[in-house]
Amino acid sequence: MSDRQHHIMVVGAHCGDAEVMAGGIVAKYTRNGHKASIVHLTAGEKGHRTLPPEEYAEQKRREAQAAAEVLGADVYFLPYKDAELPVNDEVIYQLADLIRQVKPTIILTHWKESIHKDHTNTSLIAEDARFYAALPAIKRELPAHGAWGFFYCENWEDPYGYEPDIYVDISEVFDVYVEAMQQYELFRGGVSSFRYIDYYKALAVMRGCLANCQYAQTLMRPRGANVQKGPAIPGYPL
Template identity: 30%
Template sequence: MERTVLVIGAHPDDADIRAGGFACRLAQAGHEVIFVSMTDGRAGHHEQGGIELVERRRAEAAAAADIAGIDYCILKAPDGRLRPTLERRERLIRLIRRLSPDLVLTHRPNDYHPDHRYTSQLVRDAAYMVTGPNVCPGTPALDSNPVFAYLLDTFDRPHSFDPDVVIPIPPDLVDRKYKMLDCHESQVYEWLPYNAGIIEEVPDDPDRRREWLETDPLASFAEMQGAADRLRDRLEGDVEYAEAFEISEYGAELDDELTANLFE
């Protein structure tokens, strides 16, 4: 049975980092996957900005989507200035209704970046409301609430990530995920290394850059690489790479049918 999965990140590379392998796996199995960035990415660089960076990041996301076989939607909120307003909530409600997903993934509400936190709040505020006919009446309400879940992170306060689903990512799809990340040049080879103080370590040669990226030099990538070790007791066999998700109490319960369709 074909399903629809919506991954909502704050920035144009967030979904790729946290759920790129899962997205490739779903697309390969014939499911529909849509990545959404709540902001346009214009703040994510140390040298570029404005419309030039917005267009660059839009092109990077489109290239990554082609590799994964998914769709990518970038909304117009300015990067670094996202707020959980009623207007943005209603836009998100309409978007979720139009796409009618079975599963929605997003950031947890406790996170270092305000855009991540507010993305999480907007998604959680839209949950349940997507089923109310008198809310945004111009867009037909959903008959039932999707399952909502959180993407993996390592934040401990007020509580640490508690995975309900752990997905092993096989080597061929790990390679495809890194191909996706390789498309986000402005981030993985420029802004994130600059912000981490390791920009001088990034090779100039494209092939060597890709090899460097696969060493997981950036904290957010290392978290994903280390997920299999952290969650070893939840995995069977010799799994080297995994992605994990925590089901939110704000959506529908994860039933056996959806689990079998998407996670097994």
């Protein structure tokens, strides 16, 4: 482990999103002595063919607990409904308060150009919540906390304009990543016809090819975070 302990918070729209888009990265960090927290803004409870949403929500939360355990992460749930996640001050302050409580150093979330409204809203909520959490002038029960790392993750439902800036080699924890996904009936093929586990395995292989390793997972920086200002070209001092 490096001298500094990191704490990754992954904010996902539906139980399962955080794990598919960042499970490998989370497992790699927790296995190297760092901390991680997974936050699900909704359970993603409306997609089941036979179970009513209330029952499926309970199942999804149990699956999320099991997946977080596999990844070595803590898990938190916000009480919003699948497909009805709003972007408003209530949810933004709830997440900001959680950021002040949990004190992550890095926040990962959805890229906003998505086919799913909840994913877009989660991206917007996470961005604002991180900003509110960091502002001392915003008085809440807990003092301000700045999570200075902020990145978007790769998710098949959020593809438009997603361009990876960072490739993380997850080869050593690939099996853990797959095991975490397998905790969900959704990903085992029982709920949706989308081949989740095949897709995310293949994506990790493809990203691994590009990163010259076996398996990789990627992140994208917010616009502007790639801008560097100084007396010379970064990495090429005068």
